[in-house]
Amino acid sequence: MSPEPSDSDDRPHASHSSSELDDDSNPPSLHRSSAPSVMTVFLSPLRAMRDSGARLVARLGRPTDGGDALDASPHPEYDGVTDDIQLSNAICDGQTRPDSDHSELQKRLVSEARFLVRKLGVGGKHPEDSIVPDNRNVNGGVFSYLLQQQFSHHRDFSQASISTVASQAESSPSSTNNKKRRKQKWYDEDGDRSKGKRPMKQIRLTKHIAAILTRQRYIMLLCRAMMKYGAPTHRLEEYMRMTANVLEIQGQFLYLPGCMIVSFDDPFTxxxxxxxxxxxQGLDLGRLAHTHNLYKNVxxxxxxxxxxxxxxxQLMDRQSRYHTAWSLVFLSGLASVAVGPWAFNARPIDMPIxxxxxCLLxxxxxxxxxxxxxxxxxxEVTVAVLMSFLARAFGSIRVGGTSVxxxxALTQSSIALILPGFSVLCSSLELxxxxxxxxxxxxxxxxxYSLFLGYGTTVGITIYGLLDPDATTESSxxxxxxxxxxxxxxxxxxxxxxxxAIAAVLNQARWKQLPVTVFLGVSGYAANYFSQALDGRLASTISxxxxxxxxxxxxxxxxxxxxxxxVPGMFTLVSSGLATSGSIMSGLAYADAVKNNTVGHGSTSMAAVQRSLYGLGYSMVQTALxxxxxxxFSALVVYPRGKQRSGLFNL
Incomplete structure (x- = not known):
């Protein structure tokens, strides 16, 4: 007994009949001659080219389902209510076969629905000709449906209050017995269990309630997966609302950073x-695409x-592609090397350092x-202090009076991976x-967070400047x-x-996602590179x-x-905006003021203090805007009217 009915006729399908795709499948007409017509001769090569193109596209990995047209660095998962995944943990215990998860899920949901029916004593008082609504009509909640099936046989429950229906059920005396019999209440414990069998109406009622519970659990599990794998945060509520509307579940959703409050409403009761x-909040590009496929398929x-x-x-239980810590350490070192030349003018001799x-980060x-x-x-503070301290130590090494x-470049490239620019971008999109x-x-x-990084960088530079009188002061x-x-x-x-490519791999992207990711990143940076002559903010907008x-x-x-x-293309724009602002290097002026004991004795030193503390956060917000x-504007050009059935899966 499946809790989810298959009402495929109620919703539109994207599939087409073969007659719409191939004219050869139509039966021959009586007026059509046996010899091929001139039109058929001309259309045959075109049809062959179309079929060849379809096979080529399938080999290149184009998804068969419709796609859609983006979010934060990994943080430890908060401790909170996880009732939406307790059921899956109970099923997937490592001993149950994967192919039996489906039946186990149905058994547990039906058991929970049967428990609700038995505790409320509903399902045994209906006559045999009572109408049980179709399982698709579940706009109400579990409680209202139980009351509806208990009291209203042929009436519309939405047009009568609970008290009116209850009084009507209590005021119907029996015509066959002189002694007035007490009507069974909906909250009675025993119900009809004394008869030794469960009525058919109770079985159908259990099936209906199990369908409601299944859809609610799916909505909560989908929300958890989207938040965990980096779905666009400013569209999460839209995704949940559209999913609830399609599944005919009344719900309201409120998103806060790291938390979604879900309310399943019962408008009747x-x-x-x-x-x-x-x-x-995390970021996993491969599983994010898979989650979006499931969302659209439902x-x-x-x-x-x-x-x-x-x-x-199964998706949430699967390990990440690069789940070992040492592989992530190695990829972090490669990403720092790759960001240095184009963002901070790092030289080949700087790459080993x-x-x-x-890798240390x-x-x-x-x-x-x-x-x-x-x-x-x-x-964040310890990383900024340590990286700036070591970078100034290596930058102070001289051969023949010239810094090696x-x-x-060492300072900015080493902390580029923990810059909060993408988080600022998400907040700007939400606003x-x-x-x-x-x-x-x-x-x-x-x-x-930006102030923490700026403070740590300034402290590291200042500490090494106090230890080494010949510390470097070159800011470029x-x-x-x-x-x-x-x-x-x-x-x-x-x-x-x-x-x-490295940033995509570091964020668990699949191999077939890399070509498109690299192309988008290079295109965005090219627009940023050639528009820098106009203005930094305008360049960010154009790119x-x-x-x-x-x-x-x-x-x-x-x-x-x-x-x-x-997402990796957005990382390039954030790093470019940081490089043009030069806010990290403003800590050198403050370090010199501390070394010379001139802090607070002039407007120049005070300006250096302000730039060193507030420059990084200001540049991040400016770039994100x-x-x-x-x-x-790009979403407006491609989707001027939005999408009607599913939400836009873009930034």
Whole structure:
């Protein structure tokens, strides 16, 4: 007994009959001659080219389902209410076969529904000709449906109050017995269990309630997966509302950073069942695309809710592609090396030191921080202090009076992976989408996070300046040394492509996502590179518009997942905006003021203090605002009227 009925005729399907796709499948007409017509001769090569193109597209990995036209660094998962995944944990215990999860889920949900029916004593008082509504009509909640089946046989429950129906049921005396018999109440414990068998109406009622519980659990599990794998935060409420409308479940949703409050409403009885889903915001590009496929398949009625629950459980139980800490440490070092040349003018001689510093950052982020919750609270400050201290130490090494390593490139490249620019971008998108609560909370957090990084960088630079009287004060790399690349386009665009590929792999992207990811990242950076002559904020807007336009076209024409493919490209824009602002290097002036004991004795030193503390956060917000405007305009161009059935899966 499946709790989810298969009403495939109630919803539109995207499939077409073979007669619509191939004219040869039509029966021959009586007026058509046996010899091939002239039109058939001309259409045959075109039809063959179309079939060949379809086979080529299938080999290249184009998804068969429709795609859609983006979010935060991993944090430890919060401790909270996890009632939506307790059922899956009870089923998938490591001893049950994967193919039996479907039947186990049905048994547990039906058992829970039968328990509700038995405790409320509903289902045994109906006559045999009573009408049980179809399982699709579940706009009410479990409680209202129980009351409806207990009291109203042929009446519409939405037109009568509970008290009126209850009084009507109590005031119907029996005509055959002189002694007035007490009518069974809906809250009686025993019900009809004394008869020794469960009525057919109670079985059908149990099936209906199990369908409601199944859909509610699917909505909560889908919400947890989207939050965990980095779905666009400013569209999460929209995804949940559209899913609830398609499944005919009354629900309201309120998103806060790291938490979704779900309320399943019962408009007939004025009751609600509230759940809180608390998940640490993460980013997994591969599983994000898979989650979006399941979301669209359920919305368009391609798969059942039970099958989607089983697929989501398997997806969340599966290990990440690069789940070992040491592989993440190595990838962090490679990403730091790749971001150095195009963002901070790092030279080939600087790359070994940048790789060592990047691996050290990866070790502290993926090994030390998860092992100690206390250390994770000061992770950002300690990383900024240590990286700036070591970078200035290496930058102070001189041979013949000339610095061997570039101090600014070492410092900025080593902490580029923990910059909060993408989180600021998400807060800006939420505010632009009129989600004031979530956007304000995230914006305040990211600004404080930026102040922590700026404070740590300034402290590290200042400490080494106090220890070494000959510490370097160069805030930029020599331009003559950049000729080692041979061409400035090789220095920029080649390393941008390498960085986008490594950043995608670091965020668990699948291999077939890499070509589109690299293309979008290089296109966005090219627009940013050639528009820097205008203005930094305008350059961010133009580059974000280009990358957003290409991503939305990829979603609409190729049916791909733009939200997963666009994330590494956004990382390039954030790093470019930080490099042009030069806010990190403003800590050198403050370090010199501390060394010379001139802090607070002049307007120059005070300005240096302000730039060192507030410059990073200001540059992050400024860059994110420009990117936000460009992304919204790109979505407006490709989707001027939005989407009717499912939400836009883009930034």
């Amino acid at each position: 004025r009751t609600a069942e509230v759940h809180m889903i608390s998940v640490g 919305v368009h009625d391609r798969i059942s809710v039970e099958q989607a629950i089983g697929d989501l459980n 940048i790789f060592i510093l990047g 990866g070790f502290m982020q993926n090994v030390l921080a998860p092992a100690s919750p206390v250390y994770s609270n000061v992770f 390593f570039c101090f600014s 632009q989408s009129h989600q004031i609560v979530a956007g304000s909370i995230r914006l305040v957090y990211t600004i404080i 790399c020599p331009a003559a040394s950049l000729s080692a690349y041979g061409n400035k386009y090789i220095q920029h665009f080649v390393f941008v492509a390498i960085y986008c 974000a518009f280009v990358i957003g336009l290409l991503a939305n076209l990829y979603s609409r024409l190729w049916h791909g997942h733009a939200a997963a493919a666009i 420009g990117i936000t405007v460009g992304l919204f």
